[in-house]
Amino acid sequence: MATIPSSSSFLLFLTIAILINFFLHTHSTTHWQDVQVLKQLKSTINPSLIPQSSCIDSWDFSLDPCDNIFKDKFTCGFRCDVVVDSLSRVTELALDSPGYSGSLSSVSFNLPYLQNLDLSNNNFTGSLPGSLSLLIRLNRLGFSRNSLSGPVPDSVGSLLTLQELYLDNNMLTGEIPLSFNGLKNLKRLEIQGNGFGGGFPELTQLGNLNFLDASDNGFSGGLPENLPPSLIELVMRNNQLEGNIPVGVLGLSSLQVVDLSHNKLNGSVPAGLFAHPSLEQLTLSYNQFGWVQVPADSGLSSQLISVDLSNNEIRGFLPGFMGLMPRLSALALENNKFSGLIPTQYIVKVSDSGTGMGMAQFERLLLGGNYLYGPIPGQFLDLKPDSITVRLGDNCLYRCPLRLFFCEGGVQKSLMECRAFGPIIP
Ligand SMILES: *[C@@H]1O[C@H](CO)[C@@H](O)[C@H](O)[C@H]1NC(C)=O
Numbered sequence: 148m149a150t151i152p153s154s155s156s157f158l159l160f161l162t163i164a165i166l167i168n169f170f171l172h173t174h175s176t177t178h179w180q181d182v183q184v185l186k187q188l189k190s191t192i193n194p195s196l197i198p199q200s201s202c203i204d205s206w207d208f209s210l211d212p213c214d215n216i217f218k219d220k221f222t223c224g225f226r227c228d229v230v231v232d233s234l235s236r237v238t239e240l241a242l243d244s245p246g247y248s249g250s251l252s253s254v255s256f257n258l259p260y261l262q263n264l265d266l267s268n269n270n271f272t273g274s275l276p277g278s279l280s281l282l283i284r285l286n287r288l289g290f291s292r293n294s295l296s297g298p299v300p301d302s303v304g305s306l307l308t309l310q311e312l313y314l315d316n317n318m319l320t321g322e323i324p325l326s327f328n329g330l331k332n333l334k335r336l337e338i339q340g341n342g343f344g345g346g347f348p349e350l351t352q353l354g355n356l357n358f359l360d361a362s363d364n365g366f367s368g369g370l371p372e373n374l375p376p377s378l379i380e381l382v383m384r385n386n387q388l389e390g391n392i393p394v395g396v397l398g399l400s401s402l403q404v405v406d407l408s409h410n411k412l413n414g415s416v417p418a419g420l421f422a423h424p425s426l427e428q429l430t431l432s433y434n435q436f437g438w439v440q441v442p443a444d445s446g447l448s449s450q451l452i453s454v455d456l457s458n459n460e461i462r463g464f465l466p467g468f469m470g471l472m473p474r475l476s477a478l479a480l481e482n483n484k485f486s487g488l489i490p491t492q493y494i495v496k497v498s499d500s501g502t503g504m505g506m507a508q509f510e511r512l513l514l515g516g517n518y519l520y521g522p523i524p525g526q527f528l529d530l531k532p533d534s535i536t537v538r539l540g541d542n543c544l545y546r547c548p549l550r551l552f553f554c555e556g557g558v559q560k561s562l563m564e565c566r567a568f569g570p571i572i573p
């Protein structure tokens with residue numbers, strides 16, 4: 148009699164052991180720490196701004212997140228990977244964007260396996276939490292288009308594995324910390340559309356940075372003498388930058404796009420930009436540049452496709468060498484103080500005759516708002532408005548009747564105004 152209960156309890160034990168084993172091998176449980184962070188994130192979001200059937204709405208913590216992901220509960224918003232045995236870690240946290248609102252400043256981002264954090268296009272507020280530095284495996288951080296404010300904590304610079312950082316279009320302020328030099332693997336940095344100010348730091352340690360957009364902020368002082376040497380796109384439109392373009396910029400040998408428009412840069416546009424081995428797009432409009440330097444090889448080696456120097460204070464004759472740049476098809480020199488005749492090199496490049504030797508034709512040639520004089524070149528009279536955009540309005544040209552499409556955009560200046568600018572204007 149006594150042996151029966153003992154053997155049945157042994158059987159019961161065996162059954163439970165098998166069941167537990169079964170459970171462990173078909174189910175993955177989320178590491179408790181990661182559950183805490185998900186719960187914390189959900190609880191910080193204003194419940195009235197969690198629409199039905201949004202990701203966050205489906206997060207039901209009576210169940211295990213990773214074990215129920217993509218089912219009725221936890222329908223979206225994150226990804227898990229089994230790390231050891233059947234223990235799951237959150238490796239991606241990428242929310243939908245129905246306009247979640249709530250402060251991120253008290254969320255503790257203790258997710259050591261997270262590779263991608265994307266909360267873009269919502270209305271998250273508060274300052275960036277220092278706990279972001281706990282994301283030791285993070286590749287991509289996307290906080291674009293929210294309402295985050297305050298300064299960027301120094302600790303963000305400790306994210307050694309980070310490759311892409313998007314803080315654009317928030318209300319962040321203060322300076323970019325020098326600690327950013329610690330982001331050794333960063334390839335893309337987007338901080339445009341914030342209230343950042345002060346001098347832009349020398350980020351020379353970012354040996355992998357290809358893309359920098361710091362537009363629409365309040366950065367002041369000069370451009371840094373030294374920029375990340377791997378830069379392909381340098382975009383710092385609409386800031387308060389002043390002074391000259393430093394020599395260091397010309398040494399960035401991989402550059403393809405430079406946009407420094409809407410600043411207060413002055414001095415001359417350096418020749419090195421027109422002899423650069425890879426630069427394709429140069430936009431320096433709305434600055435205070437006074438001169439254009441002529442490169443030693445007259446631009447023959449230039450890779451530039453588009454040059455925009457409009458709305459500066461550039462004097463002298465039009466830079467004829469730009470008509471020799473083999474790939475250039477868009478040239479904007481409007482609203483400067485250029486004088487003289489329209490150069491032959493430009494005339495050749497607007498007409499088919501110049502395209503024989505692999506030379507690109509102009510598709511856009513904007514010269515309005517200067518003090519150009521002389522007659523309209525005869526070749527221009529054959530141009531068709533649907534094949535090219537040319538603007539010659541508001542100059543000192545000898546007759547530019549508005550019925551010619553390229554004369555539109557402002558009648559020619561009065562003889563008095565033209566003579567007052569340059570007595571030699573005929
Ligand atoms: C953020 O909130 C503002 C008003 O507070 C609203 O107009 C806007 O649409 C919201 N943005 C998103 C992405 O939901």
Ligand SMILES: *[C@@H]1O[C@H](CO)[C@@H](O)[C@H](O)[C@H]1NC(C)=O
Pocket residue numbers: 389390391413414437
């Ligand atoms: C350029 O601007 C700087 C600072 O704004 C000023 O000190 C300098 O005189 C200016 N140079 C020229 C050539 O206008």
